[in-house]
Amino acid sequence: MVEKITVIGPGTMGTGIAQAFLAAGFQVVLIGRSEESLQKGLGIIKSRMDKAREKGKLSQEEIDSALNNLKLSTNYDDGKGSSAVIEAVSEITDTKKAVFKLAEEHIGNAILATNTSSIPINELSEAVNDKSRFIGMHFFNPVPVMKPVEVIVGSSTSKNTEQIAIQLISKCGKVPVTVNDYPGFVANSILMPMLNEAIILLEKGVSTKEGIDTIIKLGLNHPMGPLELADYIGLDVCKDIMESIYDETKDLKFKPAGMLVKLVSEGKFGRKSGEGFYKYSK
Numbered sequence: 001m002v003e004k005i006t007v008i009g010p011g012t013m014g015t016g017i018a019q020a021f022l023a024a025g026f027q028v029v030l031i032g033r034s035e036e037s038l039q040k041g042l043g044i045i046k047s048r049m050d051k052a053r054e055k056g057k058l059s060q061e062e063i064d065s066a067l068n069n070l071k072l073s074t075n076y077d078d079g080k081g082s083s084a085v086i087e088a089v090s091e092i093t094d095t096k097k098a099v100f101k102l103a104e105e106h107i108g109n110a111i112l113a114t115n116t117s118s119i120p121i122n123e124l125s126e127a128v129n130d131k132s133r134f135i136g137m138h139f140f141n142p143v144p145v146m147k148p149v150e151v152i153v154g155s156s157t158s159k160n161t162e163q164i165a166i167q168l169i170s171k172c173g174k175v176p177v178t179v180n181d182y183p184g185f186v187a188n189s190i191l192m193p194m195l196n197e198a199i200i201l202l203e204k205g206v207s208t209k210e211g212i213d214t215i216i217k218l219g220l221n222h223p224m225g226p227l228e229l230a231d232y233i234g235l236d237v238c239k240d241i242m243e244s245i246y247d248e249t250k251d252l253k254f255k256p257a258g259m260l261v262k263l264v265s266e267g268k269f270g271r272k273s274g275e276g277f278y279k280y281s282k
């Protein structure tokens, strides 16, 4: 029987996670809060797959078989029988908690995983009765191609839940790395101060956006410069992550730079909105 997982939240990360499991032959239920958000999510998946096909990385047969295994739904009951529920909704504690309450109520014995980038696992697990099934599974953007997944173990997470998470991640061809519950975990503890510092250097006029990106790209051998990467992740997402870590740590290196706050307030979210530090044709 084909193994089933449920992904909640048809945004950039949720669609990427769904796509990674579809590519590995899983049946995936993608849950959204409206038909409209689900159709938007399906559009993201299809255009990413088309782009990969054009580059010779996916065949039409692989795309057809993946899409056949995908069910879009607004009803949590459709997730019944899943090995895991992976939540990838906005980085807002109350929103995530509400999703987990519904997931535990409607979707049987699945492990309950959050793709949070920064909110403590122990805090989110307060939403559910059985905290032993609660875990963090933090994927990287773009999910279909990025290998690591941070597996975040909370104080009540059982060994069995950790093992199921590790197995699922391995089955979809990714590399699980267990980390303890800590604000920002490993990746964002390191990445967010770097992105913030790049924005502060831009604000101070130390160099142009192209200059900062070129130095880091070529000098540190990163695939993208920090400003380009912030646009790619989403400036709204970067700001949410920084604020969440700053609230927990009060460490100034996580306090979002003024220019980041301003761009987000103007609706300039980076690549997905067509403008951030750079302009993009959609």
Ligand code: CAA
Pocket (backbone or CB within 6 Å): 019, 023, 048, 049, 051, 052, 055, 057, 058, 117, 139, 140, 141, 142, 143, 144, 145, 146, 187, 188, 191, 223, 224, 229, 233
């Ligand atoms: N199946 C499906 N989709 C595929 C695919 C496949 N086999 N192969 C590629 N794709 C998709 C990719 O997902 C990507 O989609 P988007 O349109 O959403 O970007 C697109 O096709 C292009 O991928 P390519 O590999 O062909 O493109 P590339 O060689 O130009 O590399 C890149 C692009 C992988 C983004 C590279 O520039 C890179 O590695 N950049 C850095 C990314 C990074 O640092 N990510 C981490 C962000 S931090 C994070 O995610 C954590 C957090 O909490 C904020």
